[in-house]
Amino acid sequence: MADTSVAPPRSLRKGTAKLEAVELAEFLLRPDPQDPRLTSRVEGVDEQGRPVETAVVTERPLTLYLNRQEIVTMMTIGDYPDYLAVGYLLNQNMLRPDDEIEGVDYDEELDVVVVRTRRETNYEEKLKKKIRTSGCAQGTVFGDLMERFDEVALSQGARLHTSWLYALTRKINTAPSLYLEAGAIHGCVLCQGERPLLYMEDVGRHNAVDKIAGYMLLHGLTPDDKIFYTTGRLTSEMVIKTVQMGIPILVSRSGFTAWGVDLARQAGLTLIGRAKGRRFIALSGAERIVYDAEHRDEEEAPRHGRKGARDDA
Amino acid sequence: MADTSVAPPRSLRKGTAKLEAVELAEFLLRPDPQDPRLTSRVEGVDEQGRPVETAVVTERPLTLYLNRQEIVTMMTIGDYPDYLAVGYLLNQNMLRPDDEIEGVDYDEELDVVVVRTRRETNYEEKLKKKIRTSGCAQGTVFGDLMERFDEVALSQGARLHTSWLYALTRKINTAPSLYLEAGAIHGCVLCQGERPLLYMEDVGRHNAVDKIAGYMLLHGLTPDDKIFYTTGRLTSEMVIKTVQMGIPILVSRSGFTAWGVDLARQAGLTLIGRAKGRRFIALSGAERIVYDAEHRDEEEAPRHGRKGARDDA
Numbered sequence: 001m002a003d004t005s006v007a008p009p010r011s012l013r014k015g016t017a018k019l020e021a022v023e024l025a026e027f028l029l030r031p032d033p034q035d036p037r038l039t040s041r042v043e044g045v046d047e048q049g050r051p052v053e054t055a056v057v058t059e060r061p062l063t064l065y066l067n068r069q070e071i072v073t074m075m076t077i078g079d080y081p082d083y084l085a086v087g088y089l090l091n092q093n094m095l096r097p098d099d100e101i102e103g104v105d106y107d108e109e110l111d112v113v114v115v116r117t118r119r120e121t122n123y124e125e126k127l128k129k130k131i132r133t134s135g136c137a138q139g140t141v142f143g144d145l146m147e148r149f150d151e152v153a154l155s156q157g158a159r160l161h162t163s164w165l166y167a168l169t170r171k172i173n174t175a176p177s178l179y180l181e182a183g184a185i186h187g188c189v190l191c192q193g194e195r196p197l198l199y200m201e202d203v204g205r206h207n208a209v210d211k212i213a214g215y216m217l218l219h220g221l222t223p224d225d226k227i228f229y230t231t232g233r234l235t236s237e238m239v240i241k242t243v244q245m246g247i248p249i250l251v252s253r254s255g256f257t258a259w260g261v262d263l264a265r266q267a268g269l270t271l272i273g274r275a276k277g278r279r280f281i282a283l284s285g286a287e288r289i290v291y292d293a294e295h296r297d298e299e300e301a302p303r304h305g306r307k308g309a310r311d312d313a
Numbered sequence: 314m315a316d317t318s319v320a321p322p323r324s325l326r327k328g329t330a331k332l333e334a335v336e337l338a339e340f341l342l343r344p345d346p347q348d349p350r351l352t353s354r355v356e357g358v359d360e361q362g363r364p365v366e367t368a369v370v371t372e373r374p375l376t377l378y379l380n381r382q383e384i385v386t387m388m389t390i391g392d393y394p395d396y397l398a399v400g401y402l403l404n405q406n407m408l409r410p411d412d413e414i415e416g417v418d419y420d421e422e423l424d425v426v427v428v429r430t431r432r433e434t435n436y437e438e439k440l441k442k443k444i445r446t447s448g449c450a451q452g453t454v455f456g457d458l459m460e461r462f463d464e465v466a467l468s469q470g471a472r473l474h475t476s477w478l479y480a481l482t483r484k485i486n487t488a489p490s491l492y493l494e495a496g497a498i499h500g501c502v503l504c505q506g507e508r509p510l511l512y513m514e515d516v517g518r519h520n521a522v523d524k525i526a527g528y529m530l531l532h533g534l535t536p537d538d539k540i541f542y543t544t545g546r547l548t549s550e551m552v553i554k555t556v557q558m559g560i561p562i563l564v565s566r567s568g569f570t571a572w573g574v575d576l577a578r579q580a581g582l583t584l585i586g587r588a589k590g591r592r593f594i595a596l597s598g599a600e601r602i603v604y605d606a607e608h609r610d611e612e613e614a615p616r617h618g619r620k621g622a623r624d625d626a
Contacts, residue, residue, distance in 0.1 A: 044595050049604050054596070057568075281359055281360075286358045
């Protein structure tokens with residue numbers, strides 16, 4: 001598992017600075033709810049008019065340049081601008097896996113990140129496409145997203161043991177996170193077996209996905225033996241991004257959309273939703289599931305559950 | 314309250330066809346989970362490999378034209394293409410409240426909706442702006458959204474009684490909905506006092522908001538005495554849209570982002586989050602709240618709660 005043994009670069013250490021338990025040490029990268037840049041304290045009143053103070057997640061603009069070309073301004077919590085920038089370009093097909101990245105420069109004062117590649121990319125064509133689809137409720141560029149979808153062949157040998165799934169959801173739900181600290185944030189986790197490797201959060205689910213994609217490219221993580229966990233719904237876009245990243249298994253505690261299921265079946269993606277406690281539903285690729293967990297029929301104790309809310313994302 | 318007594322046009326009747334209780338009759342418009350176009354049955358397996366069948370929400374593309382100009386292709390459940398089209402153009406400032414709409418034509422076979430106005434609009438300039446912001450995780454055009462933000466003056470006289478809030482959340486959570494039927498969907502509700510008027514759902518929260526904006530314009534509903542309820546997070550974008558619509562009070566069962574709070578305070582919007590049972594937090598505009606509900610300190614019985622999940626959107 002050489003691809004998971006990379007030492008996090010300096011910029012990432014803060015993310016893994018507060019490991020208390022052995023299980024937390026399994027995360028190569030996880031949220032740092034103590035990072036003062038990521039949340040702020042805000043004063044308000046409660047349901048009886050009593051003054052209260054609460055933590056809210058910060059969001060700041062980040063303007064992305066590919067070489068000399070301004071591409072987009074994103075709202076992000078701002079913890080990993082380098083991974084976000086590279087992952088965004090990759091998932092939009094504006095960067096090819098074989099593109100040579102000569103550097104990623106982040107200017108914290110200007111909220112600007114610049115990705116420098118050897119060859120100039122065909123951004124102009126991409127920007128044209130954006131015009132036609134930018135109002136899409138999922139907030140990304142559909143024409144681009146679909147571009148590589150049909151070419152991808154997902155690993156047939158990949159497996160998901162139900163015992164892994166239950167261990168993963170417990171570890172993810174109990175790990176310190178901005179969600180537990182302030183709520184109102186999305187989370188995605190790249191996993192291998194029963195080990196959660198990369199836990200990314202952001203105000204937009206897309207950002208969390210892109211940060212993982214950027215990390216995978218820059219650190220050479222291979223997708224074939226990975227499992228992608230998301231807190232959000234299994235929409236068409238989430239399925240397309242997972243397939244594009246080459247990850248054969250997508251898991252969510254939230255629900256499905258019909259088109260997401262159709263696309264997962266087209267691509268042979270294992271699609272698991274409503275994964276809560278020891279329950280889940282698989283609507284595609286069930287042949288990768290190994291039912292090795294001993295089973296009780298009742299729900300797991302709620303201490304591992306999330307706050308009550310909708311299956312949204 | 315002349316503005317709430319409009320009889321829903323023929324196309325809306327199905328949405329209010331199955332009223333069982335007096336309270337359900339309060340909805341001018343609410344989801345119709347029985348509409349066969351909105352969900353489909355899908356076969357899969359459960360956590361023990363047993364075959365299961367489940368309902369999932371459908372999403373279909375809808376391409377919007379403003380006069381002869383193709384504007385955008387949206388993914389939507391497709392229940393109210395006319396309201397969605399008009400509301401989208403309005404919330405993107407591509408349509409002005411004083412624009413004369415000569416017609417809205419929907420072609421169900423082509424998945425195309427055309428909004429015809431008397432004067433031609435400055436869409437080209439708008440489309441230019443899109444290029445720079447279309448990657449925004451919130452999936453809309455930021456430059457446009459901010460355009461009218463500072464001009465809006467929200468009603469100072471508007472009030473929110475805590476008794477209304479508790480009645481509204483109970484009515485909304487117990488009304489038949491696609492969420493209760495299939496999950497994985499966003500909901501927004503336009504309310505007046507303790508009456509929920511318009512309950513819209515869609516795969517994208519933006520669509521649900523836009524459908525309400527479109528209905529308000531086409532039926533002449535005024536915003537000053539309204540309350541906007543959303544299942545999603547109180548992000549900057551949600552705050553901007555609510556302010557643009559002129560609605561002085563925004564309520565969510567989900568959480569806050571820091572920029573959302575900043576913008577709400579700038580605009581004098583009453584911003585209430587984490588509204589569950591008889592608890593909530595107000596982080597802006599608390600002066601509009603009237604604390605008239607008798608109070609117990611414990612949470613309300615969970616039967617009115619949502620499924621466990623994240624405060625996402």
